[in-house]
Amino acid sequence: MNQSEICPRFEKAITILSQRWTGLIIYQLLSGPQRNCTIKESIGISGRLLSERLKDLEEEGIVKRHVYPETPVRIEYALTDKGYALEPLMKNIEDWSQNWLEKE
Amino acid sequence: MNQSEICPRFEKAITILSQRWTGLIIYQLLSGPQRNCTIKESIGISGRLLSERLKDLEEEGIVKRHVYPETPVRIEYALTDKGYALEPLMKNIEDWSQNWLEKE
DNA sequence: TATATTTAGTTACATAAAGTAACTTAGTTA
DNA sequence: TAACTAAGTTACTTTATGTAACTAAATATA
Numbered sequence A, B: 001m002n003q004s005e006i007c008p009r010f011e012k013a014i015t016i017l018s019q020r021w022t023g024l025i026i027y028q029l030l031s032g033p034q035r036n037c038t039i040k041e042s043i044g045i046s047g048r049l050l051s052e053r054l055k056d057l058e059e060e061g062i063v064k065r066h067v068y069p070e071t072p073v074r075i076e077y078a079l080t081d082k083g084y085a086l087e088p089l090m091k092n093i094e095d096w097s098q099n100w101l102e103k104e
Numbered sequence C: 001t002a003t004a005t006t007t008a009g010t011t012a013c014a015t016a017a018a019g020t021a022a023c024t025t026a027g028t029t030a
Numbered sequence D: 001t002a003a004c005t006a007a008g009t010t011a012c013t014t015t016a017t018g019t020a021a022c023t024a025a026a027t028a029t030a
Helices: A008-017 A022-029 A036-043 A047-059 A087-100 B008-017 B022-029 B036-043 B047-059 B087-100
Strands: A063-068 A074-079 B063-068 B074-079
Touching: A008 A022, A008 B022, A008 B087, A022 A036, A022 A047, A022 A063, A022 A074, A022 A087, A022 B008, A036 A047, A036 A074, A047 A063, A087 B008, A087 B087, B008 B022, B022 B036, B022 B047, B022 B063, B022 B074, B022 B087, B036 B047, B036 B074, B047 B063
Parallel strands: none
Antiparallel strands: A063 A074, B063 B074
16 A cells, blocks of 8 residues: 555545535535525435535535524525635536537 | 436536546546556555446546556556546646645 | 466455435424 | 424435455466
């Protein structure tokens, strides 16, 4: 086990991004702040995992949780600057998929 | 379950790329064709999963397996054009990680 | 000839992560 | 009071990953 010459920051980025659902959650939030239930419906993730991922992403500083004490209370998740900085990356994946993946 | 308005090609790309290890394997192969054992040592993946991932990536047309009938036989894995087309994305991840992740 | 080596890959089993569904909490409406 | 909704959590099943031992083929060594 020679163990990677690979840059630890790159490795960490890959670890975050290659966790199931995080990519889709971030992609979804690129279109603006959204509630738990909206994200859930749009990407088809379970409530359990969505809560887990949002908590992780919040800890990484990629997502921010906002509580609006209305009635009923509204909780929204939004990308931070760090999160929005992933937009070009998402655009890249989009482009690659258009160019190299089959229509169906 | 409203189930995604998300483009199926984008979703497929995310599925491929967010599988554990695939990002690191592709990144590693960007520096040129490599043997199974080289990849294994450089990213610290187990033999079982590396074989599985390389087989999947070959099926996706991202990686090509080359057998050189020397003595002993040499087997190398290389990115296809489709695979090399992921280079900008990897560069993007690298940039993001440099800009937004802590040094340690 | 028998033994050990190397590389690629597989098999078998233990552990960790993800999927599913029911439940809790808090506040709202019928 | 009863039913509803949104955000989370808990308990349990299924799938993916990690680990280590094993096979196969060809080579080198004793």
